[in-house]
Amino acid sequence: MRAELAKLSFEPGVAKPDPLLVVDGVTRAFGGLVAVHVEHLEIERGAITALIGPNGAGKSTLFNVVSGFDRADSGSWTFDGAPVTGRSAHRVARRGLVRTFQLTKTLSRLSVLENMLLAANGQRGERLGLALLPPVWLRQEREIKRRADELLDRFRLSRMRDEYAGTLSGGQRKLLEMARALMVRPTMVMLDEPMAGVNPALTQSLLSHITDLRDEGMTVCFVEHDMDVVMGISDWVVCMAEGEVVAEGPPHAVAKNPAVIDAYLGKQHDEPGTEPDHE
Numbered sequence: 001m002r003a004e005l006a007k008l009s010f011e012p013g014v015a016k017p018d019p020l021l022v023v024d025g026v027t028r029a030f031g032g033l034v035a036v037h038v039e040h041l042e043i044e045r046g047a048i049t050a051l052i053g054p055n056g057a058g059k060s061t062l063f064n065v066v067s068g069f070d071r072a073d074s075g076s077w078t079f080d081g082a083p084v085t086g087r088s089a090h091r092v093a094r095r096g097l098v099r100t101f102q103l104t105k106t107l108s109r110l111s112v113l114e115n116m117l118l119a120a121n122g123q124r125g126e127r128l129g130l131a132l133l134p135p136v137w138l139r140q141e142r143e144i145k146r147r148a149d150e151l152l153d154r155f156r157l158s159r160m161r162d163e164y165a166g167t168l169s170g171g172q173r174k175l176l177e178m179a180r181a182l183m184v185r186p187t188m189v190m191l192d193e194p195m196a197g198v199n200p201a202l203t204q205s206l207l208s209h210i211t212d213l214r215d216e217g218m219t220v221c222f223v224e225h226d227m228d229v230v231m232g233i234s235d236w237v238v239c240m241a242e243g244e245v246v247a248e249g250p251p252h253a254v255a256k257n258p259a260v261i262d263a264y265l266g267k268q269h270d271e272p273g274t275e276p277d278h279e
């Protein structure tokens with residue numbers, strides 16, 4: 001349905017042909033600051049959606065709320081037709097929605113493989129009865145290891161399998177973060193600045209991993225500040241400013257959208273100390 005996106009009206013909150021995630025009336029405030037106030041947002045299944053907006057626009061907070069890492073003050077959201085409002089991150093992940101973090105969650109004093117196995121935690125032993133039966137448990141253990149090795153191979157981290165994760169470069173940590181997210185075989189991944197701090201060679205590799213995931217049918221939503229990256233791989237772009245969705249559309253339409261230009265320029269103009277001197 002990706003091709004259908006170009007036919008939509010490019011309005012904030014526009015209905016998508018086949019939405020996987022649907023957000024309604026979600027608000028989240030910190031003290032007096034309304035970090036997120038999203039009236040309606042649909043994320044198309046099987047597409048790459050970029051979430052852009054100036055610093056403090058509410059992008060990470062929205063990711064946190066829908067993925068179960070933070071609570072909303074109001075609103076609801078559904079994933080693949082099922083209500084997931086207020087569910088824990090663990091339960092949301094079991095439904096197929098997984099997020100990664102700007103600062104990766106890898107544990108430096110564990111090996112790369114152990115980090116992968118930890119990400120699968122919760123798959124095993126979900127049903128206590130089964131978990132108590134050693135053969136079943138062992139079979140699951142083997143399956144989880146096989147999945148981890150397959151992903152380490154895919155992300156070219158096999159060489160590092162038994163090294164401490166702390167020895168990985170920044171870019172390799174990002175790859176590991178993505179590989180870990182895939183351990184639970186999600187249908188949608190939310191990537192928070194997957195390219196930040198990554199050298200140009202690995203950026204290319206990360207970008208092709210993201211498009212490969214989409215081409216295999218996964219839904220990808222990612223927060224990104226680098227507009228070249230956004231333009232290069234997104235099927236659709238959502239722009240937030242001051243907690244709200246201010247524009248949506250295909251990359252080139254969004255780049256020209258006055259609300260988007262305002263969001264970025266307005267931020268600069270509002271910055272204390274950047275006012276022109278009228279004296």
Ligand SMILES: Nc1ncnc2c1ncn2[C@@H]1O[C@H](COP(=O)(O)OP(=O)(O)OP(=O)(O)O)[C@@H](O)[C@H]1O
Pocket residue numbers: 030033035053054055056057058059060061062
């Ligand atoms: N735990 C928190 N406590 C207090 N304020 C918070 C908290 N988390 C976020 N905020 C505030 O909410 C607003 C939105 O922050 P958020 O991190 O979601 O923005 P963002 O669009 O992801 O920004 P960036 O691009 O800089 O990561 C900001 O003003 C931020 O300071």
